Structure formats: C-alpha cells, structure tokens
Amino acid sequence: MPATKPQVIFEERKGQIYRKGEEPFHMSCNRDSLAGAVSQRACVFCGSRVVLYPIADALHLVHGPIGCAVYTWDIRGALSSGPELHRLSFSTDLQEKDVIFGGEEKLRMALLELINRHHPQAAFVYSTCIVGIIGDDLAAVCKRVSKEKGIPVIPVQSEGFKGNKREGYNAACKALFQLVGTGNTANVSPVSINILGDFNLAGEIWIIRNYFERMGVQTVANITGDGRVDDIRRAHGAALNVVQCSGATLDLAKMMKEAYGTPFIRVSYFGVEDMADSLYAVARFFQNKDPQIMTRTQELVREELSVLSPKLQEFRQALSGKKAAIYVGGAFKAFSLVKAFRLLGMKVVMVGSQTGTKEDYEELQEITDEGTIIVDDSNPLELSSFLKEKEVDIFVGGVKERPIAYKLGVGFCDHNHERKEALEGFVGMFNFAQEVYNTVMSPVWHFVPRRGKEKSCKQNRR
Amino acid sequence: MLNHTPKELIERKALRINPAKTCQPIGAMYAALGIHGCLPHSHGCQGCCSYHRSHLTRHYKEPVMASTSSFTEGASVFGGAPNLRQALKTIFTVYKPDVVAVHTTCLSETIGDDIPTIVKKSAEDGIIPQGKWVIHTNTPSYVGSHVTGFSNMVAGMVNYFPQKGDATAGQVNVIPGYVEPSDMREIKRILKEMGINGIVFPDTSDVLDTPQTGEYKLFPKGGTPVSDLMGIGRSEVTLALGSFASQQAATLLEHKHSVPFKVLDLPIGVSATDRLVQALMDATGKKPTDEMMHDRGRLVDIIIDYQHYLYGKKVALFGDPDQLIALTEFLKGAGMRPKYVITGTRGIRFEKRVTAMVKDCTPDAVVKANNDLFYLHQLIKNDPVDLIIGNTYGKYIARAEDIPLVRFGFPIMDRVGHSYFPTVGYRGGIYLLMNIINTLLERQDRDDPEERFELVM
Numbered sequence: 001m002p003a004t005k006p007q008v009i010f011e012e013r014k015g016q017i018y019r020k021g022e023e024p025f026h027m028s029c030n031r032d033s034l035a036g037a038v039s040q041r042a043c044v045f046c047g048s049r050v051v052l053y054p055i056a057d058a059l060h061l062v063h064g065p066i067g068c069a070v071y072t073w074d075i076r077g078a079l080s081s082g083p084e085l086h087r088l089s090f091s092t093d094l095q096e097k098d099v100i101f102g103g104e105e106k107l108r109m110a111l112l113e114l115i116n117r118h119h120p121q122a123a124f125v126y127s128t129c130i131v132g133i134i135g136d137d138l139a140a141v142c143k144r145v146s147k148e149k150g151i152p153v154i155p156v157q158s159e160g161f162k163g164n165k166r167e168g169y170n171a172a173c174k175a176l177f178q179l180v181g182t183g184n185t186a187n188v189s190p191v192s193i194n195i196l197g198d199f200n201l202a203g204e205i206w207i208i209r210n211y212f213e214r215m216g217v218q219t220v221a222n223i224t225g226d227g228r229v230d231d232i233r234r235a236h237g238a239a240l241n242v243v244q245c246s247g248a249t250l251d252l253a254k255m256m257k258e259a260y261g262t263p264f265i266r267v268s269y270f271g272v273e274d275m276a277d278s279l280y281a282v283a284r285f286f287q288n289k290d291p292q293i294m295t296r297t298q299e300l301v302r303e304e305l306s307v308l309s310p311k312l313q314e315f316r317q318a319l320s321g322k323k324a325a326i327y328v329g330g331a332f333k334a335f336s337l338v339k340a341f342r343l344l345g346m347k348v349v350m351v352g353s354q355t356g357t358k359e360d361y362e363e364l365q366e367i368t369d370e371g372t373i374i375v376d377d378s379n380p381l382e383l384s385s386f387l388k389e390k391e392v393d394i395f396v397g398g399v400k401e402r403p404i405a406y407k408l409g410v411g412f413c414d415h416n417h418e419r420k421e422a423l424e425g426f427v428g429m430f431n432f433a434q435e436v437y438n439t440v441m442s443p444v445w446h447f448v449p450r451r452g453k454e455k456s457c458k459q460n461r462r
Numbered sequence: 463m464l465n466h467t468p469k470e471l472i473e474r475k476a477l478r479i480n481p482a483k484t485c486q487p488i489g490a491m492y493a494a495l496g497i498h499g500c501l502p503h504s505h506g507c508q509g510c511c512s513y514h515r516s517h518l519t520r521h522y523k524e525p526v527m528a529s530t531s532s533f534t535e536g537a538s539v540f541g542g543a544p545n546l547r548q549a550l551k552t553i554f555t556v557y558k559p560d561v562v563a564v565h566t567t568c569l570s571e572t573i574g575d576d577i578p579t580i581v582k583k584s585a586e587d588g589i590i591p592q593g594k595w596v597i598h599t600n601t602p603s604y605v606g607s608h609v610t611g612f613s614n615m616v617a618g619m620v621n622y623f624p625q626k627g628d629a630t631a632g633q634v635n636v637i638p639g640y641v642e643p644s645d646m647r648e649i650k651r652i653l654k655e656m657g658i659n660g661i662v663f664p665d666t667s668d669v670l671d672t673p674q675t676g677e678y679k680l681f682p683k684g685g686t687p688v689s690d691l692m693g694i695g696r697s698e699v700t701l702a703l704g705s706f707a708s709q710q711a712a713t714l715l716e717h718k719h720s721v722p723f724k725v726l727d728l729p730i731g732v733s734a735t736d737r738l739v740q741a742l743m744d745a746t747g748k749k750p751t752d753e754m755m756h757d758r759g760r761l762v763d764i765i766i767d768y769q770h771y772l773y774g775k776k777v778a779l780f781g782d783p784d785q786l787i788a789l790t791e792f793l794k795g796a797g798m799r800p801k802y803v804i805t806g807t808r809g810i811r812f813e814k815r816v817t818a819m820v821k822d823c824t825p826d827a828v829v830k831a832n833n834d835l836f837y838l839h840q841l842i843k844n845d846p847v848d849l850i851i852g853n854t855y856g857k858y859i860a861r862a863e864d865i866p867l868v869r870f871g872f873p874i875m876d877r878v879g880h881s882y883f884p885t886v887g888y889r890g891g892i893y894l895l896m897n898i899i900n901t902l903l904e905r906q907d908r909d910d911p912e913e914r915f916e917l918v919m
Binding site: 012032033034035036037038039040041042043044045046064065066067068069070071072073075084085087088089090091092093094095096098099105106107108109110113114117118128129130132133134160161162163164380381384399400402403404406407408409447448449450451 | 464466468472474475476477478479480481483484485486487488501503506507508509510511512513514515516517519520523524525526527528529530531532533534535537538545546548549550551552553556557567568569572573602603604605607672674675676677678679680806855
C-alpha cells in the first residue's frame with residue numbers, strides 16, 4: 001500500500017475509484033462526467049458512428065456541421081472485403097443559414113445525390129447536437145427519400161448531448177433493428193448465428209468467421225464488421241446471436257430476442273480462455289441439432305492451442321511478473337484483458353473503463369488481485385499518477401492514452417480503433433503477446449530517466 | 463474499391479465529400495494551447511472535446527489536455543451556465559491552470575449561452591481564484607472553419623490580456639498564424655537571431671513537441687507567458703502572419719491599444735521570408751545576421767541546383783488559405799506550376815489573390831475556396847498533376863491516381879517530422895523544398911525504366 005495517495009483525485013471522484021482489499025467494494029459509475037474534468041469519454045454520436053460505420057455497402061451521411069464528419073472519417077480500421085463506401089466522408093456541412101432556416105431540404109438533396117451516384121444498399125443518416133436543437137425532422141426526410149429511391153434510409157438519433165457512447169450504441173441498435181427482418185431467410189441453416197459486436201478491426205471478424213465455419217456453423221450477418229446490408233436484413237433467420245463487447249450491440253440482441261425470439265449469448269474473443277469458452281458456448285447451443293459439433297470444436301481448439309501454446313511459453317518466461325494497466329472504453333474487454341495478462345504471467349495493477357456498469361465493476365473486483373486499482377471514467381492526471389505509483393511496464397488503452405504512456409516512458413498497446421494487428425482469436429492472442437513483448441522488452445525505455453532509476457533500484461534490492 | 467470519385471464534374475450544393483477543413487473549436491483549442499499554463503475548455507458536450515483532443519493527438523503524438531462542460535440533455539434545454547460554473551470550480555480545484563480559455567460549440571451557441579456573463583458571475587461568487595484568468599471566444603461549428611476558430615481565439619487573447627501602459631521601445635508582437643510548433647519556434651529563433659525583443663503569440667512550441675523526460679506534465683514549459691500577453695498592448699507594432707488566421711487579432715489590438723499592425727503572408731519560401739525580415743528591419747532598425755543571409759543563400763542554392771527537376775511540374779495544393787497563398791508563391795518562384803489550389807475555408811479574397819498569382823505561370827489553374835477533396839480529385843482525374851501537396855487526407859487521391867504526395871498542413875496523421883522541422887523562414891524553406899525534391903526524385907527512380915535508372919540525379 002502506498003504511503004500517500006496521489007493528490008490528483010478530487011472529492012467528487014472518490015466513489016469512482018476503488019483499491020481492491022482496501023475497503024468494502026463500492027463503485028459509483030454510469031454517472032455523468034463531472035463538468036470541467038478532462039474526461040476521456042465521448043458522445044452519443046461517437047457511439048453510433050463506431051457501431052454502424054463498418055457496414056461497408058451502406059451510405060453514411062452525417063447531418064451536421066463539418067467537424068462531426070471529419071473526426072469520424074476513416075479513423076477506425078474496420079476492414080471490408082468488398083465495397084468501401086464507408087471510408088468516405090459525407091456531410092451536409094451545416095451553415096449558419098441552415099441553423100436558422102432548417103437543414104431538411106439540404107439533407108434531402110444530399111441524400112438524393114449520393115444515392116443516385118453510389119447506389120448503396122441502404123443509407124444511415126446521423127443526427128448531431130445541432131440537428132437536435134434546430135429540430136429538423138430527420139425521420140420524415142428519410143422516409144420520403146426511402147420511398148423515392150426504394151432503399152432503406154434510416155435515421156440515427158444520435159444527438160451528441162443525449163448522453164455518452166452508451167446511448168449512441170442504443171441509437172445505432174435501433175437503427176439496425178429497422179433493417180433486421182426485411183430480408184429473405186431462405187438458405188439459412190438451422191445451425192447459424194449472427195456475429196454481433198465485432199467491427200473487423202485489423203481483419204478480426206475473418207478469424208472468428210473461420211472458426212465458426214470449421215465448427216460447421218453458418219454466419220448469417222456480421223454486425224457490423226465487414227457488414228453488408230442484405231445480410232443484416234435477414235439476420236432474424238439465424239438461430240443464435242453471439243454478442244461480443246460491452247454492450248455496443250447488446251441492445252440489438254435484446255430487441256431481436258423480443259421480436260423474433262432469437263436467443264443470444266455474450267462472448268469475448270480475446271485471450272485463450274475466453275476465446276475457447278465462446279466457441280464451446282456456441283457448440284453447446286447447437287449440440288442437439290448437430291451432435292458432432294462439440295467434437296469438432298474441441299478438435300479446433302486443440303489444433304489452435306497446439307500451435308499457440310509453445311509460442312506463448314516463450315513470451316511467458318520473459319514477461320512473468322511484469323505489471324500492466326488497462327483503460328478501455330467498455331469494461332467487458334477489460335475482463336478478457338485481465339485474463340490474457342494472467343496467462344502471460346503478468347500482473348494487472350490498474351484497470352478501468354469509460355462506460356462500465358456496476359455489474360462490470362463487481363466482476364472486475366472479483367477477478368483482479370489485491371491492491372489493484374479499479375477506476376471509472378478516469379482522466380489523464382489520475383491515469384498518469386496510477387501508472388507511476390504502480391510502476392507499470394505496459395499500458396493498454398486508446399488514442400488519447402498512448403501519449404500519456406509514452407511521456408511516462410511506459411510501453412503501450414492500442415486495444416482500440418487504432419490497433420494494427422488482429423487481437424482476437426487464438427492467433428490474436430499470439431499477436432497480443434508479441435505486441436506486449438515487443439513494447440515491454442524494447443530497449444527504448446533505457447532512455448527514460450525515471451525508468452532507468454527504477455531499474456537500478458530493483459537490481460540493488462536483489 | 464476506395465476510389466468512388468467519378469470523372470464528370472457535377473455541381474453540388476448540399477453536400478460536402480471528403481472535406482478540406484474542419485470545425486472552429488479545434489482551432490480555438492489549438493490556439494489556447496499556445497498560452498503558458500492554459501487549459502482549453504470546450505463549452506459543449508463531451509464528444510466535441512474528446513474528438514478535438516484525439517485529432518490533435520493523432521497529429522502531434524502528444525497528450526492534449528482540455529476540459530469540457532459535459533453538456534447533457536438538461537443543459538441543452540435550460541442552458542449551460544450551471545455546467546460552466548461547475549466546470550470552473552472543478553478546473554481551479556483540480557488542475558489549477560493560470561488561464562482557462564473557453565470556446566463555445568454549435569450546441570452552446572445555438573442555445574445562446576452568454577459566456578462573459580456566466581464568467582463574471584462566477585468570478586463574483588468566488589469560483590475563479592484571484593489572479594487567475596478566464597478568457598473566451600465564440601466558435602460555432604457551423605460558421606467558418608478551424609482557421610476561423612484559431613483566429614477567434616487569438617482575438618480572444620487580445621480582448622482579455624493586454625494592459626495599458628507606455629510603449630515598450632523596440633518591442634514587436636508577432637502573431638505566427640495557424641502553424642506548427644516547429645514554425646513558432648523558428649519565428650522566435652529569427653527574432654532572437656536579429657536581437658529583437660519580440661512577443662510571439664500564441665506559441666505551441668514546448669507544449670506540443672515536448673521532450674521525453676519520463677514525467678507527464680499537465681502544463682508543459684512552453685506557451686506564451688501571461689506576463690507577455692499582458693504586455694502586447696505596449697508593443698510598437700504587430701506583425702500578423704497570414705491574414706486568415708492573424709489579421710483579426712492584430713486589428714483588434716490596434717483598435718483597443720493603438721498598436722499599429724502589418725499583415726504579411728506566412729513566411730514560406732524566399733520572397734515571403736524576405737518580406738518578414740524586411741518588416742522586422744523596418745519596425746526595429748535591426749539587421750538580419752550573416753548567418754540568416756547564409757541560410758537564405760543555401761535555400762536559393764538548392765532551388766537552383768534542382769531547378770531542372772522542378773521546372774514546369776504541375777502541382778495540386780490543398781489545405782488552409784494562409785499556407786496555400788505563401789506556398790503558391792514559393793512553388794511558382796521555383797519554376798513549378800500550381801494547377802489546382804483548393805481550400806475548404808471560405809474566402810473570395812483567397813481566390814482572387816491566388817488566381818492573380820498564378821495567371822501567368824498556369825493560366826488554366828483552378829483556384830477554389832469553400833471546396834473539398836472530392837472536387838480536387840475530380841479535377842485531377844480530368845487533368846492530372848505531377849505532385850500533390852497537402853495533409854494526410856491527400857493519400858486517398860495520391861493512391862487512386864498514383865501521384866506522389868508531400869505532406870504539408872493540418873492534419874498529418876501518418877508521417878513524422880512536421881512538429882520538429884519548420885517550413886517557415888529560410889531554414890524551413892530548405893526542409894520543405896527538400897521534401898518536395900526528394901519526393902519527385904523518389905518517384906522518378908520508381909518509374910524510370912532500367913536503362914534510364916540513374917545513379918546521379
């Protein structure tokens with residue numbers, strides 16, 4: 001236990017920080033960020049954009065001022081195996097006169113021009129703060145254009161101020177739900193799933209689809225990584241929804257269960273344990289329909305592990321005892337990361353998320369070691385004080401966290417939009433271990449004065 | 463397929479595709495980071511602030527600190543005053559900056575929050591500690607561009623900081639424009655080299671290009687000190703570099719404190735830098751050093767050594783107006799032909815100025831303000847160029863049309879160097895020109911048939 005707690009934590013945030021073993025578990029979360037905090041959180045629009053944008057053959061039009069379109073232009077490596085319409089930036093670029101007189105006509109004209117040129121399978125129209133305030137009737141415009149052009153034109157009610165990313169996920173799910181159920185489900189196998197909550201960063205969904213294919217499970221729709229409108233339209237034909245991530249698409253699974261009776265299970269593809277569990281869970285679900293599926297799944301896992309395990313052993317030797325800190329968007333990912341680090345023999349000394357729920361933090365509390373700091377909706381000052389206090393070797397986070405780690409002279413792994421290597425699946429565990437190893441073992445930290453001292457102190461102690 | 467641009471030019475009225483600009487608040491945030499000990503504050507919902515910080519971080523690879531009023535639905539109905547008051551309370555309790563620079567967003571502008579009144583009330587209620595500053599500017603995202611936002615925040619500095627007093631002999635203000643930390647550092651170096659007592663504001667050097675020390679500092683050592691900003695009203699003259707980013711503040715300073723100003727182009731290239739040096743000489747009577755003249759000589763030497771590789775090359779330029787004006791002059795002077803010059807920012811005077819500049823060397827040039835990269839791509843498809851100069855977003859066109867790209871402007875999210883090597887001044891000219899020449903030579907090496915592949919170029 002440190003003698004003094006860092007000075008950077010202010011009274012109002014104390015309830016959102018917990019040190020395991022120190023006090024009875026209590027965590028306030030899912031509350032609005034304190035005004036004035038340098039929060040790492042984003043807005044509703046951001047949440048909807050990240051969920052829907054990987055649908056590659058849809059048109060994505062941002063109805064708002066230019067910034068909202070610019071900051072979400074091709075920033076997430078959501079790969080497509082075919083069309084790439086989603087990588088362009090389309091916006092109505094609202095001007096002062098539109099704010100005064102309304103932007104509906106502009107929106108309509110923009111939609112018509114884009115649909116005529118690109119012939120998308122569907123169009124998503126994102127609402128922004130300003131549209132919510134001036135009161136453009138997005139739904140009416142979309143309906144009219146949809147009728148005129150004969151494709152689904154779907155309003156996404158993602159006014160930024162309505163909450164944080166979580167509400168954005170919900171808005172995206174509502175939009176997706178308008179597509180589901182409008183397609184033909186012929187040729188959908190009884191042993192079939194939809195993959196929810198995977199965005200095909202660095203090609204990850206391709207890895208997962210391959211596993212399911214080897215198990216004999218048909219994937220009907222990718223929601224939304226490498227997604228296609230027609231697949232989503234017939235997603236209600238699938239027998240099971242397999243939902244990953246901290247609820248980005250969980251709402252959709254719930255809606256589909258309600259409307260179509262499609263059951264869902266929650267999974268994670270990060271780390272060996274969770275990856276295998278996910279495949280087994282799907283296999284168990286289909287066991288009655290396909291008695292051989294469990295055997296095939298076991299075979300698959302065995303095969304993958306026989307390649308992976310010896311390689312991981314090498315990493316484990318080098319990384320054993322190193323310390324990691326985690327700060328991610330959704331807490332669900334953090335569970336897997338805690339387990340993945342444990343597999344590498346490393347200690348997780350800090351873990352936090354932007355949008356975790358009470359249940360999420362309870363689970364984190366259960367799976368972490370004594371002394372681990374658990375934090376909700378943190379900020380750079382807190383994060384950097386935790387990193388230093390715990391003398392971490394690697395920090396896992398996103399774009400805003402990377403420079404903090406580097407300024408402190410700490411290794412970093414991007415587990416967010418800007419990851420360049422696939423981290424899902426068994427091969428993803430290898431990539432992850434490799435990335436962790438590369439950054440932790442890199443000689444560059446010798447240049448960092450604080451780390452240099454740290455090293456010599458430790459050596460003296462030995 | 464990533465290339466969705468058809469060749470046929472279509473008139474568009476309602477649509478922006480692949481923009482060549484972004485919104486005001488990010489420019490205001492960047493400018494505010496150029497004040498020492500300042501925390502930029504975004505008065506809006508937290509998405510804006512998060513986006514701006516991420517975008518700046520992608521460009522600078524540095525932590526970018528800014529706070530937000532974290533608007534919720536309630537605030538957007540009842541007004542954001544309570545949010546701003548709470549924010550100031552939080553900021554001064556926890557982060558303890560010397561200055562909070564508030565900029566608005568489209569949300570707070572439209573609901574009509576009156577920042578000065580809210581701040582005044584907060585000060586009266588003791589929320590703002592003695593000796594601390596809260597400045598502000600209005601930056602609705604549906605007006606202007608990031609350049610306008612920068613200009614507005616610099617004007618905001620002039621609105622708040624300068625104190626009355628006798629003129630300080632020989633003191634010169636330089637507003638460097640929306641340029642890189644490296645450029646601001648270079649301008650300071652030039653002033654120092656000439657022995658001029660100058661105040662450069664804003665100044666993001668040592669804020670967004672900080673050295674690795676193993677420590678993370680919320681307020682790095684750089685930024686124009688408040689004490690300097692308090693003195694800008696006592697300077698003898700203001701040199702405003704770039705009319706789009708800097709003229710507004712200079713005009714305001716003249717109006718409020720009778721400091722005369724001169725608007726110059728950004729000092730990119732030989733002639734524009736000459737004009738800056740001349741203006742500094744006129745203002746102070748100081749002379750450029752031999753060392754500076756040698757830098758100038760070396761820049762000219764490179765232009766001449768490689769003029770045959772540059773001559774007649776057609777170039778497409780896009781980015782911010784001040785940069786493009788100066789760059790057009792530089793390239794034209796080096797024998798190149800600026801064929802397309804496109805900015806996303808509005809400005810008839812930009813179009814007039816650049817069109818006049820290129821009409822003798824490129825009579826068929828297309829110069830457009832308030833346009834986008836989709837349009838530029840269409841132009842290039844109809845009549846290609848040898849080189850594209852612009853920010854990272856140019857890489858889509860460069861790849862689709864197989865044209866080399868020199869990265870220049872904001873943002874650059876996929877290459878290193880812009881934070882560290884200036885493009886202003888004679889030395890900056892050498893770096894920029896080196897990039898251009900090497901990029902052209904690299905391309906020639908790639909494309910030359912075996913028998914033409916040359917060792918010496």
